[in-house]
Amino acid sequence: MTVVGGPEEQDRACAALSKVGDYFARGGFQIQFELTVRFVTQVELNDSSTAHQSVSGYYRANNNEILMLRANAPWTSERKPWHLSWDEEIGLSILEHEVAHAALAYIMGGNYERLPHAWHEALAYAIQISLMKPELRAKVLTKFPAVQAFGSTLEINDVVYAFDPDVFAVAAYKTYVKNGDIEFLKQAIDLKFELSDPTGF
């Protein structure tokens, strides 16, 4: 891994990588990250087809690079993931989300684009929320008390995602937990689900 950033950012990137790596190892996946993590003051989204809703962090599969907003960037005061204020903990959590994308890319290889974009987001969010400390996870979930698991995995699509990414994330997490978390992850990686928009990546 290459980190473009200061010493604290190097530490944060290493922490995120080992946490996500350990999580996937529990599912039997050993990941050799060949990744560049670039800490920047603004995350620019150029490739519109795969544009991430959040501008806090962004994973680019084509060059295996994560762009991550610096903790002291002026932008962070305007970012309110799950209606929570940005702090170091939520920043690290968002970085873990991006590393989860990179882990999925590593595992899936040539199949990466066969899993629709919304599925990649659902899995990255589910892993991100799973990795949160219980206090932070409780804060996120209590902001959205009415959100339930998806009734059908066909609801994991770009329309539902774009409508409200925060709600989508909570529903994805609940769906993931309800369906055996890592077992659900393995099935998604093996493309075992009926996918609603296979060309929507």
Ligand SMILES: [Zn+2]
């Ligand atoms: Zn994402």
